[in-house]
Each structure stands twice: as C-alpha cells, then as structure tokens.
Amino acid sequence: MDRYAVIGQPVAHSKSPAIHARFARQTGQTLAYEAIEVAPERLAEHLAELHAKGYAGLNVTLPHKIAVMALCEAVSERAQRAGAVNTLIRTDTGWRGDNTDGEGFIRxxxxxxxxxxxxxxxxxxxxxxxxxxxEPLLAQRPAELVVSNRNPWKPEALAEDFKALGTVVPRTHLSLKGDRFDLIVNATSAGHQGRMIALPGQLLATGGDAYDLSYGAAFTPFREWAQSQGAARIADGLGMLVEQAAAAFALWRGQRPQTAPVIEALR
Structure with missing residues (x-):
C-alpha cells in the first residue's frame, strides 16, 4: 500500500488525512495517509527517514514550506515563483517539490x-x-492587481519579482483610501490573532466579492469586515484547502478527485 503524509508542527489539527481518505474512497484507490509532527530542526532527518521507509508523497504545511525547498532535488517553476513548497513527490533518489496552493485558490x-x-x-x-x-491571479488577467501591506517594501519586492508575468501594483494599506475593488483577497495572518488589519474606509465596490485564504475561527474578523463593506459574496479558504489537496492527489495518483462533495462534508 502506498503511504502518504502531511508534515508540519503543529499538525494534529490537520484536515488533510480526512480529505485524502475521502479522495481515495471516491476514486477507488487504496492508500494510507497520516499526519506526522516534524520539528524544524529535524526536517532534513525526517525527510530522509520517510524516503527510506518508502513514502510516495508528502504534503508540507507550516512552518516547513520554505525550508523544505532547499531539501528538494528539484523544484517546479511555480513553486520557485511562490517561494514555497507544499507538495513533495517521491523520486528514486529524493524528493521533487511543487506548490498547488495557487492552483487550489483559482479552482x-x-x-x-x-x-x-x-x-x-x-x-x-x-x-x-x-x-x-x-502567478495564477495574473494569469486570469485582472484589470488591475494591487498588493498592499502596512509598509511599502514587501509589495514593491513582489512587484519586481513577478514583473515578467504581469503588473503588480504595490501599495500601503493607508494609501488605499478612496479606491474601490471588485475582489478583495485577505492573505494576512491577522485572523489567527483574532483581529482584522486596519484599513481606510470603503474599499469594496458595489457587487464586489471578498475571499479569505484562512478558514475556521481565523476567518471571522475578515468575514465581519467584508459584511460591513456590503460584499456580495464572502468566502473562506476551506475550499482552497480541498482544491490544493486534490491537485496534490492528482500529482501523486494521476487522477483528480471531485472536490465539491468533500468540501460539503467538511462543512
């Protein structure tokens, strides 16, 4: 039986084992999937151990998504641009890294x-x-793609890094005042501290949508803010979690499962 796992710290709360168990049943495939706690200082050692034990693939979650890149024998172009790896595919001599987060988000x-x-x-x-x-957002050809942060340095760096793929407009949160957007995506971690970042006034256009990469309790502050903005639709990142897992499953097993019934079950 092929063995898979998600590695991270902490990882006991991960929904990945339940998601992949449903994918396996749905596609009629037999596999084992578990959550493995891996401390940062033992990441390289654990990867070698899991390879030696014959694991066929791994999902990677916090805090290892960046550090694991240096331990891969090859990394996909989209993972290189994302600056992180969330999926490992076994090779004869090591691990190949990929990143399915962006694909999961767009799907x-x-x-x-x-x-x-x-x-x-x-x-x-x-x-x-x-x-x-x-990268996947730019591929969808928005009229404008703005990235904002408390200070300008990080958005400016992103604009430079992605300029070959399209235009990213760097802004500070404060400088957004008076602007209106059709889609606002929350990619901050503020919700995990139970708060929403400070933003200036009305930012969402009439009929605009709001999406948070987080889910669960971390979604609440952004959801409440989006409601106050009059969002037409407000979504959390649970669907993205399932979609990126489906993309990883397809890389491993050569078959993409249906995600809608799994998302519904997790709800």
Missing amino acids: DLQRLGIAVAGRRVLVLGAGGAARGIL
Missing part, C-alpha cells in the same frame, strides 16, 4: 463563480501566502 474561485478577469483585485498582505497566489 475554488471558479467553483464559487467568483471572476478575476477584467476586475480590479486587491490582495491584502505581502507575505508567503500572497506570493503563492500572484
């Missing part, structure tokens, strides 16, 4: 019927989560 937007093409899009935050979704 969830499509599932929800939230358009990007021709719309003004604002991404809040300029850290790793934002970096992971910029």
Whole structure:
C-alpha cells in the first residue's frame, strides 16, 4: 500500500488525512495517509527517514514550506515563483517539490463563480501566502492587481519579482483610501490573532466579492469586515484547502478527485 503524509508542527489539527481518505474512497484507490509532527530542526532527518521507509508523497504545511525547498532535488517553476513548497513527490533518489496552493485558490474561485478577469483585485498582505497566489491571479488577467501591506517594501519586492508575468501594483494599506475593488483577497495572518488589519474606509465596490485564504475561527474578523463593506459574496479558504489537496492527489495518483462533495462534508 502506498503511504502518504502531511508534515508540519503543529499538525494534529490537520484536515488533510480526512480529505485524502475521502479522495481515495471516491476514486477507488487504496492508500494510507497520516499526519506526522516534524520539528524544524529535524526536517532534513525526517525527510530522509520517510524516503527510506518508502513514502510516495508528502504534503508540507507550516512552518516547513520554505525550508523544505532547499531539501528538494528539484523544484517546479511555480513553486520557485511562490517561494514555497507544499507538495513533495517521491523520486528514486529524493524528493521533487511543487506548490498547488495557487492552483487550489483559482479552482475554488471558479467553483464559487467568483471572476478575476477584467476586475480590479486587491490582495491584502505581502507575505508567503500572497506570493503563492500572484502567478495564477495574473494569469486570469485582472484589470488591475494591487498588493498592499502596512509598509511599502514587501509589495514593491513582489512587484519586481513577478514583473515578467504581469503588473503588480504595490501599495500601503493607508494609501488605499478612496479606491474601490471588485475582489478583495485577505492573505494576512491577522485572523489567527483574532483581529482584522486596519484599513481606510470603503474599499469594496458595489457587487464586489471578498475571499479569505484562512478558514475556521481565523476567518471571522475578515468575514465581519467584508459584511460591513456590503460584499456580495464572502468566502473562506476551506475550499482552497480541498482544491490544493486534490491537485496534490492528482500529482501523486494521476487522477483528480471531485472536490465539491468533500468540501460539503467538511462543512
């Protein structure tokens, strides 16, 4: 039986084992999937151990998504641009790294019927989560893609890094005052501290949509803010979680499972 796992710290709360168990049943495949706690200082050692034990693939979650890149024998172009790896595929001699977060994000937007093409899009935050979704967002050809942060340095760096793929407009949160956007994506971690970042006034255009990469309790502050903005649709990142897992499953098993019934079950 092929063995898979998600590695991280902490990882006991991960929904990945339940998600992949449903994928396996749905596609009629037999596999084992578990959550493995891995301390940062033992990451290299654990990867070698799991390879020696014959694990066929791994999902990677916090805090290892960046550090694991240096331990891969090859890394996909999209993972290199994202600056992070969330999926490992076994090779004869090591691990190949990929990143399915951006693909999962766009597929969830499509599932929800939230358009990007021709719309003004604002991404809040300029850290790793934002970096992971910029390439697929640009590929959808928005009318404008703005990335904002508390200070200008990170958005400016992102604009430079992604300029070959399209135009990213760097802004500070404060400088957004008076602007209106058709889609606002929260890629900050503020919700995990139970708060919403400070933003100036009305930012969402009439009929605009709001999407948070977080889910669960961390989604609440952004949801309440989006409601106050009069958002037409407000979505959390649970669908993205399932969609990126489906993309990883397809890389491993050569078959993409249906995500809608799994998202519904998790709800």
